[in-house]
Amino acid sequence: MPSSPNPPNPDCPGPRMTGTKPGVGVGGVIACDRSQGPDFGRPGLCVHPTPAMAQVSINELPENILLEVFTHVPARQLLLNCRPVCSLWRDLIDVVTLWKRKSLLKGFITEDWDQPVADWKIFFFLCSLRRNLLRNPCAEEDMTSWHIDSNEGDKWKVESLPGAHGTDFPDSTVKKYFVTSYGMCLKSQLVDLKAEGYWEELLDTFRPDIVVKDWFAARADCGCTYHIRVQLASADYIILASFEPPPVTIEQWNDARWKEVSHTFSDYPPGVRHILFQHGGQDTQYWAGWYGPRVTNSSIIVSHKMTRNQAPSRAQPETTQGQEETAHLPSPLDLHRPF
Incomplete structure (x- = not known):
């Protein structure tokens, strides 16, 4: 078999060019002969870029x-x-x-x-x-992710909607609820905002609105008392803002309709790093079983809206309506105190 007329040159860095005679330029590219190039296509032919093919900076692209x-x-x-x-x-x-x-x-x-x-x-x-920062809000995973603060009477239980002497939930995708008993039942979650992706400057400088919602209902045949408490706390668990309305008592022989409670934290002090959410209650008849308030579809959502004034320079926030006096809590467990 005759040898190639143009043996490859292993020292040539240029790319191969096929179908071109040695030394003939095509499109601004000079083809080399056997003394210039290694083989990537046709033996003995390679190409060398001319200045027109020099690398272009991405910054030369239109803005x-x-x-x-x-x-x-x-x-x-x-x-x-x-x-x-x-x-x-x-x-x-x-x-x-x-x-x-x-x-x-x-x-x-x-x-x-x-x-x-x-x-x-x-x-x-x-x-x-933006998302619900509370895990397992609709009891789909039983009591997973919830800290049980009080579990008296016959304790917390999960039931399916609508339940005995109950009504359907307004959102048909919600299938279950948590229910309390004749003794006080409270459960809570402590949300770490930094762990959820919110960085310090975002929280302290812009202070987006924090929207809290919960749903509760009574059985038609039994009265109950419902409690909720939500607190914004610093990295070392200083309470900076609090929402703790008076307990809601529902009388026996009620319509068993689901009721929504909602609160928006706006223009709160800088330094918020945790959110405590706690809710629960008990029935008013002291009946054995699960006749207390039913709760489900709870949520904490950091909104894209910002209703705020310039961040105050003081180290400690002033006490305002709807806020408790600043109190230092030595550990997260102290946040789970009963009502």
């Missing part, structure tokens, strides 16, 4: 193209990895248009969105993080 690229980069990577690269990237990543596009792409807003937004970047992150 609208760069913005489109950034739209598809995960938000945290944009801030942590991309923004520090150069002043051009920093300025583009801070542009309002980028965060509007990302919000639209994620479905956080629609094309005809007309509500005012103070900071689109913060709006995007708050929408991304």
Whole structure:
């Protein structure tokens, strides 16, 4: 078998070119002969880039193209990895248009969105993080994730809707509820906001609204008393704001309808790192079994809305209506005190 007329040159760094005579340029590319190139296609032919093929910086792309690229980069990577690269990237990543596009792409807003937004970047992150911070709110996993603070009488129990002498829940996707007994039954969850993805500057500077909701109902044939307490606490468990309305007593022979209780924490002091949610109660007839208030579909949601004034500079918040006096709690367990 005759040998190749152009044996490969292993020292040539250039890429192969096929179908080209040695030394003939094609499209600004010079093809080398057997003295110049290794074999990647046709033996003995390779190509060398001319200055026209030199690497182009991504920063030479039009800004609208760069913005489109950034739209598809995960938000945290944009801030942590991309923004520090150069002043051009920093300025583009801070542009309002980028965060509007990302919000639209994620479905956080629609094309005809007309509500005012103070900071689109913060709006995007708050929408991304928005979810119910309470685990197992509808008893689908029995008592999992709940801390039992008080378990008197016949203790906590999980039942299926509508239950004896009960009514259907307004949301048909909710199938179960927790029910109390003739002795005080209380359960709680302690939410760690930093562990849930909310960083200190977001919480302290912007202080987004925190919306708390709970649903409760009585049996039609038995009265009951319902309790709820929600507290915002610092990293070392100083209570900064509290929602603790008077207990709700429902008389015997009621309509057994589900009732919603809701509270929004707005313009709270800086330093919030934990949220304690506690609820429960007992029946008023002291009947053996599970005749106390029923609770389900509880939620804590950090909103994308911010109803606030400038953060105060004082170290300790003043006592206001709906807030308890600041009290230091030495450990998380002390937050689970009964009513």
